[in-house]
Amino acid sequence: MSILDPSGPAAHAQFRVWWAMLAVSVAVSLVLFSLWLYTFRRRPQPRRTAWQEQRIMLRWVLGGGVLLPVVSIVALLLLGAPTGRGMLPLPLPGGEEVELIEVVGHQWWWEVRYPGDEDQNDVVTANHLVMPAGEPVDFRLISADVIHAFWIPRLGGKRDMVPGRHSTIRLEADAPGVFGAQCAEFCGAQHTNMLLQVEAVERDEFDAWLAERRTPPEQVEDHDQAREAFGEHCASCHRVEGLPDEFAVGGREYDMEGPDLSDIGSRPTLGAGVLPMEEGAIAYWLQHHQTLKPGNRMPPHDHIDIETLENIGAWLETLEP
Numbered sequence: 164m165s166i167l168d169p170s171g172p173a174a175h176a177q178f179r180v181w182w183a184m185l186a187v188s189v190a191v192s193l194v195l196f197s198l199w200l201y202t203f204r205r206r207p208q209p210r211r212t213a214w215q216e217q218r219i220m221l222r223w224v225l226g227g228g229v230l231l232p233v234v235s236i237v238a239l240l241l242l243g244a245p246t247g248r249g250m251l252p253l254p255l256p257g258g259e260e261v262e263l264i265e266v267v268g269h270q271w272w273w274e275v276r277y278p279g280d281e282d283q284n285d286v287v288t289a290n291h292l293v294m295p296a297g298e299p300v301d302f303r304l305i306s307a308d309v310i311h312a313f314w315i316p317r318l319g320g321k322r323d324m325v326p327g328r329h330s331t332i333r334l335e336a337d338a339p340g341v342f343g344a345q346c347a348e349f350c351g352a353q354h355t356n357m358l359l360q361v362e363a364v365e366r367d368e369f370d371a372w373l374a375e376r377r378t379p380p381e382q383v384e385d386h387d388q389a390r391e392a393f394g395e396h397c398a399s400c401h402r403v404e405g406l407p408d409e410f411a412v413g414g415r416e417y418d419m420e421g422p423d424l425s426d427i428g429s430r431p432t433l434g435a436g437v438l439p440m441e442e443g444a445i446a447y448w449l450q451h452h453q454t455l456k457p458g459n460r461m462p463p464h465d466h467i468d469i470e471t472l473e474n475i476g477a478w479l480e481t482l483e484p
């Protein structure tokens with residue numbers, strides 16, 4: 164997650180601004196430090212008249228207080244403005260379409276949506292963002308509760324996610340890879356545990372990944388008891404695509420309380436980076452999530468027996484496209 168290891172055009176531009184700012188601040192510090200040392204070594208000066216004193220003062224005020232800030236701010240603007248402009252969702256010169264991915268910030272997890280059209284559903288996932296590499300991608304950001312900020316340090320950014328207000332940032336990954344992302348605006352107790360794994364893949368692989376998720380996951384027969392328990396205890400907050408109506412209560416709305424679980428079995432982590440996904444991890448999370456991530460918005464499941472939670476966990480792990 165280091166901005167000093169840039170991996171996209173926006174991040175490279177920000178990296179240059181970062182070094183330029185560092186160089187200038189080091190130069191200014193060195194000059195000030197030398198002046199300070201000089202005051203010790205300087206021989207006593209003849210007494211000046213009040214008029215001379217004032218002229219020297221005026222020179223410092225104009226030079227150091229007006230000229231220096233104006234020059235450095237203009238230089239920073241010349242360097243920074245194109246960097247910011249590079250992250251705006253402007254039309255491409257060739258008129259090509261830019262892939263759009265919606266990201267919704269929640270306390271304390273990320274909802275990721277790939278908009279469909281008239282004949283295609285949205286694809287919805289959480290805490291895992293897959294994007295095509297080698298081409299720009301527009302991230303359309305909003306929040307479901309408080310202000311969060313979307314930040315993939317190695318690709319560039321960041322950008323606030325404000326409730327009730329869409330904003331868009333354009334980022335690109337130079338090459339396939341896995342990048343860490345983190346909420347960058349303090350949003351409550353579990354702000355630190357609001358991580359997002361970003362995976363940039365080749366275009367073909369991205370198309371295949373998305374197409375897989377447009378068809379609902381296969382429902383394995385022998386998990387009926389788990390599905391029933393899910394309908395009773397979980398479906399008011401979580402959605403599983405393709406679940407028969409008698410088990411499903413939730414909708415496709417932005418105000419779903421919890422992450423969409425349709426492809427949970429294929430995701431890299433649980434609880435926005437708190438636990439790596441592996442066999443048995445979901446059942447473990449369901450029993451201990453308030454210890455692993457204290458105060459998170461999922462109520463404890465103490466009223467459900469452990470066997471049922473284990474069954475639900477085993478079923479959810481089968482949900483992968």
Ligand code: HEC
Pocket residue numbers: 270271272289290353393396397398399400401420421422424427430432433434435445448449456459460461462464467475479
């Ligand atoms: C009141 C709403 C609510 C109920 C009921 C609820 N959950 Fe959750 N669940 C959440 C929220 C909110 C999160 C996100 C917590 C976080 O990471 O901060 C979550 C997270 C999860 C996750 C991790 C998802 C991920 O992508 O990391 C799983 C799995 C899960 N819940 C399963 C269940 C199961 C199974 C039940 C029923 C036994 C259930 N939940 C009941 C709200 C709920």
Ligand SMILES: [Cu+2]
Pocket residue numbers: 311312346347348349350351354355357
């Ligand atoms: Cu945050």
